[in-house]
Amino acid sequence: MSNPSKDNDLVSNVGQRFGRLPATPADREVEGRASREEVVDFFDDRFGIEPAVFEDFTFWEKGKGKIWIFAADVPSPIRIEGLGMTVLRTRQEHWKPTHSAVQRFGHHATKNVVKLSAEEAAQFAQGEDQEVEWDGDWGYLIAAHELAGDRVPVGVGLYLYDELRSTVPKGNQESLTVL
Amino acid sequence: MNPLERYAPLVEDHEAFFAACEQPLPSVVRVNSINATPERAKRALDEEGVGYEEVGWNSQLLRLDERGPGTSWPYFHGWLHGQEEVSALPAIALDPQRGEKVWDSCAAPGSKTTQLSAMMDDTGIVVGNDNNLGRLSALRHNAERLGVTNLAVTRQDGRNFSLKPFGFEEFDRAIVDAPCSCEGTIRKNPDTLDQWTLEHVHSVAAIQKGILSRAIQATKPGGTVVYSTCTFAPEENEAVVDHVLETEECDVVDFECPLESRPGVTGWEDDTYDDRVENTHRIYPHLNDTGGFYCAKLEVTA
Numbered sequence: 001m002s003n004p005s006k007d008n009d010l011v012s013n014v015g016q017r018f019g020r021l022p023a024t025p026a027d028r029e030v031e032g033r034a035s036r037e038e039v040v041d042f043f044d045d046r047f048g049i050e051p052a053v054f055e056d057f058t059f060w061e062k063g064k065g066k067i068w069i070f071a072a073d074v075p076s077p078i079r080i081e082g083l084g085m086t087v088l089r090t091r092q093e094h095w096k097p098t099h100s101a102v103q104r105f106g107h108h109a110t111k112n113v114v115k116l117s118a119e120e121a122a123q124f125a126q127g128e129d130q131e132v133e134w135d136g137d138w139g140y141l142i143a144a145h146e147l148a149g150d151r152v153p154v155g156v157g158l159y160l161y162d163e164l165r166s167t168v169p170k171g172n173q174e175s176l177t178v179l
Numbered sequence: 180m181n182p183l184e185r186y187a188p189l190v191e192d193h194e195a196f197f198a199a200c201e202q203p204l205p206s207v208v209r210v211n212s213i214n215a216t217p218e219r220a221k222r223a224l225d226e227e228g229v230g231y232e233e234v235g236w237n238s239q240l241l242r243l244d245e246r247g248p249g250t251s252w253p254y255f256h257g258w259l260h261g262q263e264e265v266s267a268l269p270a271i272a273l274d275p276q277r278g279e280k281v282w283d284s285c286a287a288p289g290s291k292t293t294q295l296s297a298m299m300d301d302t303g304i305v306v307g308n309d310n311n312l313g314r315l316s317a318l319r320h321n322a323e324r325l326g327v328t329n330l331a332v333t334r335q336d337g338r339n340f341s342l343k344p345f346g347f348e349e350f351d352r353a354i355v356d357a358p359c360s361c362e363g364t365i366r367k368n369p370d371t372l373d374q375w376t377l378e379h380v381h382s383v384a385a386i387q388k389g390i391l392s393r394a395i396q397a398t399k400p401g402g403t404v405v406y407s408t409c410t411f412a413p414e415e416n417e418a419v420v421d422h423v424l425e426t427e428e429c430d431v432v433d434f435e436c437p438l439e440s441r442p443g444v445t446g447w448e449d450d451t452y453d454d455r456v457e458n459t460h461r462i463y464p465h466l467n468d469t470g471g472f473y474c475a476k477l478e479v480t481a
Contacts, residue, residue, distance in 0.1 A: 082332030
């Protein structure tokens with residue numbers, strides 16, 4: 001095992017395989033790789049999603065900064081096509097949760113959730129940017145609407161200068177009824 | 180000549196069979212229990228004014244009145260997945276449990292794979308394999324959309340699949356929803372039989388035998404393997420099961436088929452098959468207003 005305290009002891013990330021995230025930054029062996037602790041803290045700090053939600057999952061990196069969440073565990077590194085679901089994009093200044101992460105886990109969020117009206121939700125699902133009322137933090141927000149009696153995440157929005165940009169991926173965008 | 184004519188001797192009610200094959204298929208969705216209960220999904224459809232009726236034999240399947248499943252809020256949220264009614268059968272026959280290790284040898288585009296994940300409450304591991312990169316990308320997209328986190332995706336030839344990357348030796352269960360001549364999908368794809376040849380039936384049957392053999396070898400003794408196709412040809416169905424009964428350590432297990440079915444046939448043209456294939460199920464389109472299907476449940480004996 002290399003001493004992870006010095007950056008030049010770290011090995012570089014290999015894009016074509018999945019590597020399990022180290023438990024904490026001190027356990028880091030791959031340069032620039034986020035730790036499990038940092039990922040769980042990110043969801044807690046930014047959205048108030050309790051760390052307990054992620055207790056039974058493992059986290060993996062494949063490609064530069066793409067973090068995947070997996071329900072079980074397998075030997076690391078592993079060279080396969082997919083491992084669970086993408087949850088987060090790291091290795092950039094502002095970490096960005098994925099659309100699928102927010103659809104799957106966003107209902108646990110207690111902050112930085114912007115509630116959209118029926119019209120706004122339909123616009124957002126189509127991938128359109130719009131002005132919305134929001135006096136909280138700038139940056140990545142969970143956009144949600146009301147459906148079947150619950151608050152349901154529609155996707156990840158980037159809020160900047162009074163504008164909410166929809167980051168719903170092209171393949172998921174849909175023209176839907178205004179409820 | 181319509182290739183389906185060759186199956187007339189197997190079907191009691193020819194007219195109903197051929198008439199059903201001409202009819203378009205109802206639009207059916209499965210409620211994805213990872214993200215929603217049937218009650219929640221139905222309430223969302225109600226709010227949106229999308230009509231549906233429940234499929235009697237399974238509370239998670241809904242027949243939609245009109246439009247396809249892709250343009251509703253519950254679909255957008257990954258609460259629903261478009262899946263032909265009869266294709267929900269193999270996962271139900273497999274009956275995977277929480278925390279198990281399950282192999283789906285021919286997984287893409289993932290309707291059955293994601294159904295397995297949902298039945299396991301998204302725990303344990305489903306290894307979804309396919310050999311076609313384009314189809315794998317559809318599998319990945321569907322799994323993400325449905326919030327599946329217990330799926331590991333591989334691209335290997337199912338006939339000599341290796342578990343080496345996973346650090347375990349065998350699966351608890353395996354499902355082989357094999358590539359086939361797709362005769363039973365005629366209602367969905369009316370031109371599916373344009374390319375039909377007997378040579379193709381025989382060549383695909385050889386692949387099916389290879390994949391099913393590997394699935395039995397890769398499953399623990401006492402484990403379950405389900406074999407299914409969406410075709411009528413006995414060469415691709417009973418003959419494949421007959422082959423593994425002879426060459427692999429396995430036995431046919433009877434299972435209660437929730438859809439009306441007919442027993443597997445023990446003879447076809449000049450061939451005869453092991454009597455045990457009578458406990459496998461043939462589903463013709465006119466029996467339940469579905470596509471055509473074949474499903475066999477096997478137990479690994481050693």
